[in-house]
Amino acid sequence: MSATLAPQSSSTESVRTSTPRWLSVIGILGVIAMAFTVWLGLWITPPDVTQGNLARLLYIHPPIATVALYWAGGVAALASLLYLWPRTRSFFWDRLAASAVEVGAVFSALTLVTGSLWGRPAWGTWWTWDARLTSTALLLLLEIGYMALRRVPAEPAIRARRCAVAALLVAIDVPIVHFSVNWWNTLHQGGTFLDPGFKLHAHGSMLWTFLLGFIAFTLIFVWLLGMRYRIEVLQDHVGDQELEVTLAERWHEGDELAPVGAGPVGVDSDDGGAA
Amino acid sequence: MAPVVQFRAAVALAGRFPALAGVDLSLETGEVVVVVGANGAGKTSLLRACAGLLAVTSGQADVLGVDLTQDHTAVRRHVGLLGHAAPLYDELNAAENVRFAVRALGLGAGAGDAALERLGLVGRLRTTPVGRLSAGQRRRVALAALIARRPALWLLDEPHAGLDATARTLLAEVIGEAVADGATVLLSSHEPELSIPLSDRVATMAGGRITAQSAGGRSRTVHPRPALATVLDPTAAPAADSVATKGTMGAWHVA
């Protein structure tokens, strides 16, 4: 019998297991920026006229919230779109989207924590149904839902497509949730108290610290995103190596015409992932 | 004439598992090919790949002129798959199930009636909700739905399983009629004594590949029955005088 194709050796180029230089640099810069923010925020800048020391939370809370919503959400949505678009389809986008959602979830949770820390001294309760907090809570739940979906075992291509669609649906839902919760709140109470007042323009150093906070958290976000992405790549690499082994085993199964029961457990009545 | 099915080194994955690990197979119009092999060899996967349900990730896979590696959904309406699980809605009766299948293709509702009659699904069998029928009867309903759609390529996964003797004869007749009309049939089977006489060619599958092909048992009154154990080089074109391939040149017997 003429030889048909031998098992194709998939790309076994070594995947780098050390952090790329540029990512480490970003991480270090982020830590430095964070250190400066803390120093400036806690010691150098004066307390706010009306809110006192509580206003110092302003240096971190809005940046965290911005990262959670715009950076993470934006990257996830864009990456999902690029994955679904046939011309740009590549697992790079799938992994990037998944990483963005996970890191975004961390930042959403932090938003809730910092918001709650503010609310306690200011209002006496740990939680308030303020518009931003509430919609952030919903956002966190949406992100957790995505993560739950991603952990369901499936073929990589199928999982990628399913999660890409889910991420897009989440992205579409976020503005809807935002608006509706805002209306819900403002129509009855009148403005959220956590709105970062732009009275910062009054004090120069506060403004700079505010900006520095944004930069610091953005850098941290990029670093975390990169690290999470690398974990995905390494996980998939391990999976690919396992696939090669299985492929070779299956190949030899054919050679030996093994009797029923030998070889990998594959019942020909249901192969699981129908495309 | 372009072959109805043309697979070369086709690989299809189910999760991380290579269900098809390099399949070479081609079918011409009007051929009946039976695939045999142990459990797990990939017979069902092969049928599902031909139906466009299982994506072929590498190699060549053309069915009815459609390149499955590019768009595997385009071929679906032109094939008829009879799988292990019948595509039937339990709460609906046979007539309603067939009517749904037929109207999905845009055909008139009456197109299914002939098929139901041909398979003897009349009276009580026609009006009872399918969930209350026996497994063999459900298989017959699924077959009726398939016939009613008149697909160019039939994909039957162990069609004899669960059918009684009458139904098996019916199946053989129905396949013969379809092939006479120009359909092509690919079926898998664990029962060679039933399936080989129906077929022009027998392909053996193991480990996700076709490992051997031999002549089938489809006899013709004009030409002598070819030897059963002839092993063909799967990559060469079939010689004119070897295995019976196209057309019915005579009565078609169940051996």
Next chain:
Amino acid sequence: MWRDALLVAGKDLRIEARSRVGLWQVLPFAFLVLILLAFAIGPDDAPLRHAAPGIFWIAVLFSTVLAIQRSVAIESGEGTRDGLRLSGIDPAGIFLGKAASIGLQLAVLQIVLWAGVTFLFDVRVHVVWLAITASVLATVGLSCAGVLYGALSAGLSVRDTLLPLLVLPVLAPVLLAGTKAWQAALAGNASAGTEWLRLLIPFSLIYLVVGIVLYGPLQESA
């Protein structure tokens, strides 16, 4: 696409009519939610009357999840799932058909449920057109988003726990808007209620369009 949608809707509704799950399980469940929430909010009439629209919409939301599960379960057998994909029906048509089927069931549910709320909580709708419009819009949104998320979780063994987690946050705006609109309808304050219609309209339109576009790729991911 529309012909296909009618075909699929007809099939789903006929199956639902035969199995009677909607009548015997979903409807009683909705009433159960009403009663449990009444227990939670207290025996005093005033808070209950105030909360009646919210209670109504919570019951509708939870029943929607059940209805979605049912709709997905129709094609839960491997044979039917393959059958639908092989049938040659345009995926957008499948989406619309299933959404129409769920929508119709939800509409009937809401009518009966509202009668129940009127009776149990002693409330009356003063701006009927507002309430009806809000319900119609909300139903479209619930059905479309529901079918989408049903497809997202179809075929997964964890579907039963995953679906509520995925879909309820998405449906939350409908709960918000629906409750506010109905509150306005009860209070006779039409203008306040119309504000909320402005949320329901884009919600429904968005999920309708998104469903038509994305249902096909989703089907392949099951």
